[in-house]
Amino acid sequence: MAPILQLFERKAYPKLVEDAATMRSIPIESLFVDQPDRSTTYSASAAGLTLDFSRQAVTDDILTHLVALATEAQLRDAFAALRQGSTVNATENRPALHTLLRSNSAPEGLPNEYAAVAETRRRMQDWSEHIRSGRHTGFSGQPITDVVNLGIGGSDLGPRLVNDALQVFDGKIDAHFVANVDPAALQDALLGLSPESTLFVVCSKSFGTEETITNARAARSWLLQAGAEASALGAHFLAITTDIQAAADMGIPEDHCLPLWDWVGGRYSLWSAIGLSCAISLGWHTFSELLAGAQQMDEHVEAAVPGQNLAVLMALLEVWNTNFLGADSHVVLPYCEGLGYLPEFLQQLTMESNGKRVDVLGRELKSDSAPMLWGAAGTMGQHSFHQLLHQGTRTFSADFILPLTTHTGMTEQHGRLVANCLAQSRAMTVGRTEQQCIDSLLARGAGEERAQALATHLAIPGNRPHSLITMDALTPRSLGALLALYEHRTYFSSLLWGINAFDQWGVELGKDISGSIYEVMQNTRPSVDLDTVTLKHIAAWRAANDRAKQQD
Numbered sequence: 001m002a003p004i005l006q007l008f009e010r011k012a013y014p015k016l017v018e019d020a021a022t023m024r025s026i027p028i029e030s031l032f033v034d035q036p037d038r039s040t041t042y043s044a045s046a047a048g049l050t051l052d053f054s055r056q057a058v059t060d061d062i063l064t065h066l067v068a069l070a071t072e073a074q075l076r077d078a079f080a081a082l083r084q085g086s087t088v089n090a091t092e093n094r095p096a097l098h099t100l101l102r103s104n105s106a107p108e109g110l111p112n113e114y115a116a117v118a119e120t121r122r123r124m125q126d127w128s129e130h131i132r133s134g135r136h137t138g139f140s141g142q143p144i145t146d147v148v149n150l151g152i153g154g155s156d157l158g159p160r161l162v163n164d165a166l167q168v169f170d171g172k173i174d175a176h177f178v179a180n181v182d183p184a185a186l187q188d189a190l191l192g193l194s195p196e197s198t199l200f201v202v203c204s205k206s207f208g209t210e211e212t213i214t215n216a217r218a219a220r221s222w223l224l225q226a227g228a229e230a231s232a233l234g235a236h237f238l239a240i241t242t243d244i245q246a247a248a249d250m251g252i253p254e255d256h257c258l259p260l261w262d263w264v265g266g267r268y269s270l271w272s273a274i275g276l277s278c279a280i281s282l283g284w285h286t287f288s289e290l291l292a293g294a295q296q297m298d299e300h301v302e303a304a305v306p307g308q309n310l311a312v313l314m315a316l317l318e319v320w321n322t323n324f325l326g327a328d329s330h331v332v333l334p335y336c337e338g339l340g341y342l343p344e345f346l347q348q349l350t351m352e353s354n355g356k357r358v359d360v361l362g363r364e365l366k367s368d369s370a371p372m373l374w375g376a377a378g379t380m381g382q383h384s385f386h387q388l389l390h391q392g393t394r395t396f397s398a399d400f401i402l403p404l405t406t407h408t409g410m411t412e413q414h415g416r417l418v419a420n421c422l423a424q425s426r427a428m429t430v431g432r433t434e435q436q437c438i439d440s441l442l443a444r445g446a447g448e449e450r451a452q453a454l455a456t457h458l459a460i461p462g463n464r465p466h467s468l469i470t471m472d473a474l475t476p477r478s479l480g481a482l483l484a485l486y487e488h489r490t491y492f493s494s495l496l497w498g499i500n501a502f503d504q505w506g507v508e509l510g511k512d513i514s515g516s517i518y519e520v521m522q523n524t525r526p527s528v529d530l531d532t533v534t535l536k537h538i539a540a541w542r543a544a545n546d547r548a549k550q551q552d
């Protein structure tokens with residue numbers, strides 16, 4: 001394994017600092033003068049996806065220095081080690097074997113893990129087909145029509161995204177997703193559902209997550225209130241977890257529990273039985289195509305040289321934009337309604353993985369780690385936050401994601417969508433000068449004085465670095481490849497920063513404090529160790545609820 005180094009310790013670092021200083025005075029658009037075919041040369045394709053990074057602030061020299069960074073960090077060796085089960089998650093002393101979940105053969109040394117994955121996949125297929133055939137019935141003998149996924153974080157975001165994106169491929173059974181412990185989430189999801197034909201898939205790696213367990217208990221009560229006998233509840237639940245005993249303790253029969261393993265990170269678990277709600281709602285063929293697309297990307301990432309390797313290039317661009325050009329956020333702009341949940345999925349994938357302040361050795365980071373990630377499906381964002389993207393003072397990088405065809409048959413609308421995507425990419429590159437604004441205002445009959453006065457308000461600097469990721473169509477395969485690509489980008493960036501992408505200790509403190517506060521709210525624990533602000537708001541909660549009760 002390569003030594004753990006922070007970015008500033010890498011040999012190519014000083015050269016890249018110089019490159020960045022030079023690049024600050026060179027507009028991206030001007031790079032096309034000497035390299036009119038940048039869009040061809042600064043582009044790479046694999047697994048049905050094309051990454052066009054010609055509108056990034058990079059030159060041949062900069063790419064050479066960035067690739068040197070990748071070579072020094074031994075990214076390809078690290079990827080092979082990840083796939084072979086090395087302990088890449090040092091603080092939890094675990095491998096991260098999400099690639100095994102979509103593999104069709106056992107990597108050397110992992111026959112047992114592969115056998116467990118293959119057996120679980122077979123059981124997922126059985127459950128999916130059994131439920132879709134109508135043979136699985138609820139407490140009154142009715143076939144299942146709706147599945148409700150109860151899970152949060154990695155046990156929710158991936159399945160939610162995939163289900164939404166691929167609905168068109170065979171939504172025979174409706175899937176619903178409940179993550180929040182806010183009772184309104186469960187209540188909204190259950191509105192209009194019949195308890196007799198609803199199945200809950202409780203997804204929790206730990207089976208101890210407050211939100212999921214609370215919602216699962218509420219789901220049980222909903223079924224009991226609808227007349228189900230306690231002994232018949234098992235038919236309405238499946239569980240996906242590493243803790244089968246905890247699921248059994250909740251009354252879920254053992255043969256309704258599918259395993260998960262500690263070597264799968266929550267945010268990398270979509271490919272495991274955590275994807276079961278999707279496999280049920282979309283059908284096994286669609287789910288296996290999703291796995292196949294991800295596997296194709298795995299093969300590409302393992303084999304391709306750094307300069308043609310989509311995940312390596314995207315990691316290098318992330319580090320270049322964040323650490324050398326000063327981007328403080330990364331915007332994800334899918335021009336595709338089906339990818340509406342992609343920004344949320346990527347928020348967990350990238351910010352929970354790489355939102356770290358110390359390196360693998362525990363040393364404080366000397367430079368920034370993951371940028372904040374945000375975004376929304378186009379064109380909606382154009383009518384809200386794109387103003388900031390075009391004229392705000394913040395520095396950001398962006399990914400546009402564009403399927404080139406639509407499954408809807410509505411080609412005119414889709415053509416407009418494509419035009420909007422390309423327009424935003426062009427506007428973010430070329431912008432609009434003050435003189436162009438003046439000329440345009442004068443041509444439209446404005447007086448000289450007004451044209452001069454408005455010019456600075458209308459001008460757009462452009463020069464916003466971004467990539468375009470295109471695909472022929474959004475299919476199970478291209479979606480699988482896209483999500484796997486971002487997984488590997490995330491891992492490679494972590495290696496360049498010297499951090500662990502697979503732990504998430506920062507989320508624990510809030511859970512602990514929330515447990516204590518809840519006990520104080522229930523009067524089962526003294527409040528002595530709580531602060532005055534918390535106590536004031538607990539008192540307000542109590543008073544508001546007393547008032548609400550009196551009004552009932």
Ligand SMILES: O=P(O)(O)OC[C@H]1O[C@H](O)[C@H](O)[C@@H](O)[C@@H]1O
Nearest residue numbers: 153154155204205206209266507
């Ligand atoms: O699947 P579970 O064990 O219920 O965990 C659900 C989620 O909660 C945790 O707090 C982590 O932040 C996430 O990485 C995880 O995906």
